[in-house]
Amino acid sequence: MKPAGAEARLVAARALAAVLDQRRNLGDALADLDRQLPDSRDRALVRRLCNRVLRDYPALEWRLSQLLRKPLPRKSRDVHFLLLSALDQLIEGREPARAVVHASVAAARTGGHAHLGGLVNAVLRNQQRRALQMEAELPDAPALRLGYPEWLLDAIRRDWPDRWREIAEAGNRIPPLWLRVNRRRSTPERQCRTLREAGIEADTDAHFPDAVRLDHPARISSLPGYAEGEFSVQDAGAQATAGLLELEDGQRVLDACAAPGGKAAHILECARVELTALELDPERARRIEETFDRLGLAGRVIAGDAAQPQEWAAGKTFDRILVDAPCTATGVLRRHPDIRWQRRADDVAANVMLQDRILDALWPLLAPGGLLVYATCSILHAENRDQARAFIARHADARPLETRLDEGVSTDPGCQILPGSLDRDGFYHVRMRRVR
Ligand SMILES: C[S@@+](CC[C@H](N)C(=O)[O-])C[C@H]1O[C@@H](n2cnc3c(N)ncnc32)[C@H](O)[C@@H]1O
Incomplete structure (x- = not known):
């Protein structure tokens, strides 16, 4: 045997x-x-x-x-x-x-x-x-001791000279499992009770109004309430995005990089908006539909390229645009330890170019007075603060708004959540108002 x-x-x-x-x-x-x-x-x-x-x-x-x-x-x-x-x-x-x-x-x-x-x-x-x-x-080489490729540790050290070690160590810790409770079907308190009754330790968190935290791994689909659409899995860092959009019932909202639909669903849970969820990859776009079906939400899902709005927008404008951009994902290494070995140094510049194209193409679709939130799960300035600065320099009608999050680092413009802070993944958000 x-x-x-x-x-x-x-x-x-x-x-x-x-x-x-x-x-x-x-x-x-x-x-x-x-x-x-x-x-x-x-x-x-x-x-x-x-x-x-x-x-x-x-x-x-x-x-x-x-x-x-x-x-x-x-x-x-x-x-x-x-x-x-x-x-x-x-x-x-x-x-x-x-x-x-x-x-x-x-x-x-x-x-x-x-x-x-x-x-x-x-x-x-x-x-x-x-x-x-x-x-x-x-x-005694930091990259070897911390388990990072040299180029990535160098990039983190360049951008965060006082905090690089803490960031790198956070990327090696085992993260909790964060759930986002569907406001339309339950509450974090009720969800915690249900989970505890099933013998699963779960807690609410005063910092995050929709969140439930599980400290032990669990098979998500077998948790009570999952099939009924009472919650989704979403890191507490990602749960900040919807709140930054200043959502109100009746708005037209575009989520331009939407699959698998985590943030799009959160938007629909927060307000009765007319949501368009766009995604380049048609197979991933189907996952957005599955997400909406399970959670009992309704939005329009389009498979299309955010950098080519002439192909899908049909002249429509939006009050809110979320660009949760494709990026190096260097903020979520603790959840995906394979990422650091998949990426190469030149992926940073390639992502910056793609983000640039998407932002420039979508800006004209934002109605005057509207708000665009740009987000990444990266911790590198090139994709975040520097990307936002370059965008503002190119667009005279874009005004950055203050973006404040609990224990976030203000990066002018925008706010960086560093990996591990309040036990979140690393995330960047910046908010830009179209002033005319
Ligand atoms: C960070 S993920 C989005 C996660 C999603 N917002 C959520 O919360 O579930 C970025 C997504 O953008 C998609 N994407 C990449 N390039 C795109 C493009 N040019 N147009 C639209 N979507 C794109 C990727 O396929 C990926 O699904």
């Missing part, structure tokens, strides 16, 4: 290879997980191993390089990543070392690498013997 977790270790190793060698998204790499591993404990182990290795990848690579005489050949990448996750587990010490070694050797065998079983065993036992010495020799 195979030791517990052998199969899961192999699945995790292959997902890690997909993310780290092929720059695939972890969600896509694990899309088949339910079918591959029917036991929920195995699935939880896969997620844990992947998340932990992605958060500590440079140091684990360094350790493995010390333990191997020469790198494993290309065709044995499964075993390379099996070893990284086993090293991490040995260092963590949550599972008995014998069990980790045994299951890792079995996983190598299951993956068709029986000839490397002896090597896996030897490397892991060597790690046990040399643990203290390696700890002392671990290079």
Whole structure:
């Protein structure tokens, strides 16, 4: 019989290879997980191993390089990543070392690498013997210690010279699960009661009027009230956006980058507006419709390019426009530890150009006196403060309005939520009024 977790270790190793060698998204790499591993404990182990290795990848690579005489050949990448996750587990010490070694050797065998079983065993036992010495020799390089690619840590340090370490550390912490309660169907207090009655710890939070916080992971779709549309999953940072739009019943509102519809739904929960939700990717646009259906909300969903309004706007103008722009997502690393390994340095400039085009194309659609909120889940000035400054310099009829959020950093213009502040993801918002 195979030791517990052998199969899961192999699945995790292959997902890690997909993310780290092929720059695939972890969600896509694990899309088949339910079918591959029917036991929920195995699935939880896969997620844990992947998340932990992605958060500590440079140091684990360094350790493995010390333990191997020469790198494993290309065709044995499964075993390379099996070893990284086993090293991490040995260092963590949550599972008995014998069990980790045994299951890792079995996983190598299951993956068709029986000839490397002896090597896996030897490397892991060597790690046990040399643990203290390696700890002392671990290079004192911030990117390696903090688990970031050099370019990204440099960018964070350049933009936040006094806070870069705190930001980088926050990106490695396990986030809570934030729910946004659908105001039209429930209240945070009622939702908390229902969850507690089902044995799930849940709390409201005085800072966030629609939020419920869960500190332990949960399968969302099986939480009471989910199918009934009583709540959605949305980070407390993202829950700030709707409140910044100064919504009133009857307004025409455009959410220009809307999928999967989290903020669009929040807007509809807050006021009886005429909402258009636009999304470039038609498949993702369908997810907005599913979101509205589950929550009992009605809005117009269009698959189209925000940078080409002539193709879908038909001369219509809006009182409010939300541009929740595509970005580097450097504010949500704690939730998606794969992102830091997928992005490259030149992605920043590519995102800035796209954001620029979208903002310029949509501005004429804003009615005089109307309000545009530009938001990103980035922490880089180029996509945020500098983007807003350049936009204001190009548009004489754009006036930035003050944007204040609890414990947000004022960036003139706009407000940056740094990752981890009040346990939120990193977010940027700026509000611009069209004055004529
Ligand atoms: C940050 S996400 C939006 C999240 C969404 N607002 C929510 O709260 O659920 C950005 C979205 O913009 C879409 N997008 C990218 N380029 C676009 C474009 N040119 N026009 C419209 N949507 C675009 C992406 O496919 C992605 O779904």
